[in-house]
Amino acid sequence: MKKLNHRKGGKRPPPARQDGLATKRQLLESAGEIFAEQGYARATSKEICERANANIAAVNYHFGGKDGLYAAVLEEAHSRLVSLESMQAAAQSRIDPRMKLRMFIGRIVAEVAKTESAGWELRVLSREILSRSPLMAGLIQNQIAPKAKLLRSLIAEIMQLPVEDPAVSRSLINIMGPFLMLLITDRALQKQVAPKLDLDPQTLTDHMVTYALAGLEAVAKANR
């Protein structure tokens, strides 16, 4: 029996107009949970609406259907990990690029530290990265690609190389790969691979920044 948030008094009336935004948010949240649990194929709009206490027509009304809702869930999940707005604000500030990298890494480390009580966001994204549905296009275009572009600019600035240099692209993999690994593998597996791993946010941030800055400098030297 699936967990449902039944309202007392049985069937609820169709959502009033002023509730539109709240309904949309609740649909995203319930859909995130259900897509994370069951995957895209097995999840149904009906179950999502039931959990969100929303009218069955609400998915079509707000998202144009299950596909649109799923695409919105993917973008919402990525946005909650690191928002494009916060990255753009950091990119435009005039602080040292090494300090910007530290702030960016600190932000991701904070997410890693949270994953013991992981929400649906990471599970939905992890599933999608592997299942590679056509519905990932919006996520890539609106979230992943612009964030990666900002990060490449930052890396290029630190390396003092043109942003088009292949060493810049490769270094992005060096910086993001460890976090992807920490985000998609569970703690039990991490303990087997790296038993002494200390995920204290401050320690992990210092480690990742020290490692990255030294790596970037060495690779930049070899490519200048």
Next chain:
Amino acid sequence: MKKLNHRKGGKRPPPARQDGLATKRQLLESAGEIFAEQGYARATSKEICERANANIAAVNYHFGGKDGLYAAVLEEAHSRLVSLESMQAAAQSRIDPRMKLRMFIGRIVAEVAKTESAGWELRVLSREILSRSPLMAGLIQNQIAPKAKLLRSLIAEIMQLPVEDPAVSRSLINIMGPFLMLLITDRALQKQVAPKLDLDPQTLTDHMVTYALAGLEAVAKANR
């Protein structure tokens, strides 16, 4: 209609004893393909036996059932990526630890370069890393944990730190994370994130080794 390798002449006789090893190998291969396509839950022993041209009893006979076959497929997949034997041989050789790291990284880079025409091995492992079934225990115990232990020893030797130092565990994540990212994400996504990524094996090996050695040295200095 699924692809089946029908033998001419219809139903084949039960496998002769001298065919046992060949049947076992063929079952692993067919099971790897089918688990990669459908996931553990949806795959059936019946379909696997059909594709392997094996008697329906062969899965039970050789692997004790679908669970045992799946566990064997996971171990086989990991072993094909990097064999434990080759890592043990490298660990015991008396060459410089930095050179051992280069050899290890070169071996993984060769796998990364192949993934355009990826076999079932990576897809099965990627699925399992996310789905986290209890059947992963054998893979972890027999493949992942001993290989990770050898890699930690190597990292500790390069860093001149005790193998129990948390910085050694964290550095393993730095070294393996980028490869995990390259192995589980597809080329289209990689192009969006790192458009100039050059996966030429020699170039990528040089880059990864340079980055890793500089990172390890800087982190070691901060932790000694």
